[in-house]
Amino acid sequence: MKLLYQTHSPYARKVLVAAHEMGLDQRLDVIHHETSPLLRNEEIFALNPLGKVPVLICDDGFVLFDSDVICEYLDGLHENRRLIPDDPPRRWRALRAQAVAQGIADAGIAVRWEVERRPPALRWPVLRDGQLQKIAAACDFLEHDLDGDRPPDIGDIAVATALSWIEFRDVYAFGNGRPRLAAWYERFCMRPSMRATALSGETHDQ
Numbered sequence: 419m420k421l422l423y424q425t426h427s428p429y430a431r432k433v434l435v436a437a438h439e440m441g442l443d444q445r446l447d448v449i450h451h452e453t454s455p456l457l458r459n460e461e462i463f464a465l466n467p468l469g470k471v472p473v474l475i476c477d478d479g480f481v482l483f484d485s486d487v488i489c490e491y492l493d494g495l496h497e498n499r500r501l502i503p504d505d506p507p508r509r510w511r512a513l514r515a516q517a518v519a520q521g522i523a524d525a526g527i528a529v530r531w532e533v534e535r536r537p538p539a540l541r542w543p544v545l546r547d548g549q550l551q552k553i554a555a556a557c558d559f560l561e562h563d564l565d566g567d568r569p570p571d572i573g574d575i576a577v578a579t580a581l582s583w584i585e586f587r588d589v590y591a592f593g594n595g596r597p598r599l600a601a602w603y604e605r606f607c608m609r610p611s612m613r614a615t616a617l618s619g620e621t622h623d624q
Contacts, residue, residue, distance in 0.1 A: 421446045421488075422462060422473040424453060426619045428523040428583035429485040430472040435575050436489045438611035440496045456623040486516065489572055501572040508571070515563070515573025519580040522556050525549040526580070526589045533589075535623065553590050561596040566605065578606040586617045 421437075423430045437443045451471055453459045463469045466483040474482045474491065482488050493502050503509045532546035560577060581603050584590050593600030606612060 419446050419477055420475040421448045422451050422465070422471050422475070423448050424471045424619075425450055426583075426586070426617050426621065427471060428526075428579050428617075429470075431582070431615050431617060432485045432519075432576050432579040433472045433474075433488050433492070434615045435579055435611045436501055436572065437492055438614055439501060439570065439575065439609075440492055441498050442492055442496055443614075445495075452622050454621055454623045486520075489575075493572070499569060501570070501575065503571060512571040512573035515560075515571075516576040518556050518559060519573070519576035522553055522577075523580040523583060525552040525556075526584050526587065529553070529589050530587055535621070550590060553584065553592070557590075557592045557596055557599060561599045564599065564602050566602050570606070570609075574606065575611075578603060578612065582607070582612070582617060 421430075421433065423434065434443070434446075434448065437446055451459055451462055453462055453469060453471055455469075459469060462471060462473060465473050465475070465481050468483065470483070472483065472485055472488055474488045476482065476491075482491055490502060493500055501512075503512055526549075528549045529546050532541050532543070532549070564574075564577070581592055584592055593603065
């Protein structure tokens, strides 16, 4: 299988961390692609009409995109413990955490547009602050909701990779005043799957 990837994408990293946790990383040919709303990548657009990574080209040539969809597909290919639990209470808690993580990443990217990527005359501080409020509220939720006393699931992976991007881009100091979240994140970052997939690189808009 081919995983079209970006070394500084929280969504792509989620897929790759999940693949490592599933024991499937050796089955993936990981190919870096630069994508941006301002830099059209024709190869990616030919596979995903949204022009974004991650994109998975399956062994039979079928193409999947969106990190949630790819992770669910991969979770059906291995014989190890499933990252998306079957047990309803655990399943819904994991998927809820994944949704929170997605929101953190989305809001963080919006903040970066307003702080760095948009031309200064077009930046909107009110929008930046509104997105930062979402990140803060989500981190407050996670401070009380995370449970580190069990094997990790897709929700944990999504949260860790979203927070890793927030830290990588210096968007928000999520550990300040949240000792449980900070300690959980530090422990999770020690996992081999996280160590093998460190974020790197800059966004190219032209």
